[in-house]
Amino acid sequence: MASITHPVTSDYRGRLAPSPTGHLHVGHARTFWAAYERARAAGGALVFRMEDLDAQRSRDEFANAAIEDLRWLGIRWQEGPDLGGQYGPYYQSRRRTFYVDVWRRLLRGGYIYPCKCSRKDLTAAVSAPHEGGSFIEMQDDEPLYPGTCRPAANFTTPPTEMLEGINWRFRVPDGEVIRFEDLALGPVQFVAGVDFGDFLVWRRDGVPSYQLACVADDAAMRITEVVRGADLLKSTARQILLNRALGFENPKWYHCPLVVDHNGQRLAKRHDSLSLRALRLQGLTPMNILSAELPGRV
Ligand code: GLU
DSSP states (O other): OOOSOOOOOSSOEEEEOOOOSSOOBHHHHHHHHHHHHHHHHTTOEEEEOBOOOOTTTOOHHHHHHHHHHHHHHTOOOSBBTTTBOTTOOOBGGGOHHHHHHHHHHHHHTTOEEEEOOOHHHHHHHSOSOOOSOSSSOOTTSOOOOOOTTOOOTTOOOOOOOOOSSSEEEEOOOTTOEEEEEETTTEEEEEEBTTTBOSEEEEOTTSOBOHHHHHHHHHHHTTOOEEEEEGGGHHHHHHHHHHHHHHTOOOOEEEEEOOOBOTTSOBOOTTOGGGBHHHHHHTTOOHHHHHSTTGGGGO
16 A cells, blocks of 8 residues: 655645544544545645644544554645644644634624524424435434524624624525535535524634634635545535635535444444554554455444
């Protein structure tokens, strides 16, 4: 398996964006390997971005392990937390100014509104998160927002710098069909207000949401192609709306099929027996891990 840094000869820019909330497992290995292969085949750069915004769940130990595990697998990148680069910092926890800037632009454009609903209010108000969609499970998806704090359409948000103590939501265009061509899965579409609702862009604890941070960083880091797991398909629809509101160009998308266990459940970080660390300790090679046989081992 080749593991040398490939020369960059094109404008292609891909990325690896792990969240250091646990050890990486076989599912991550396959997705990140696909990202590496596609960047290499395109003669492009691969950017490693540590998605450590969730201070409660992110740990340095997991961040360092992710770098080590992906290197062990044979993946190489041109920019990242360990290497630096032109578009750093490569830890999301150090990129707050980028996110505040994007939040301000959304606010000025009238795309977002403050929301006082607590997580508890929402759990009481919404049905269970959408499960078992057409061909993949989306259990982790943000539940449909019931609209409790949604202002009237012609509402103008007063100028504010209120980034703590209140949630901010993006108002989705109800009924609009969001379509995109996925390079792995073909045409995909979701309906705003039906498949997903007004989504969080900033959390009351002062942290930007994954959706906001992702579009801010993909734009700032000049990412041209996003390779990630198919559990994030609906997030892509949300990110298309954010990119449009912000005047950012959409990257291309390649969503990898999820690796499932013998019960058909997608692998999660709790599947410790399938963490890359555990498998390496058992003597498995990167080649074994990237081959198709593993899920049966759960
Ligand atoms: N940080 C996310 C994860 O580990 C991936 C986000 C993305 O690729 O957009 O699931």
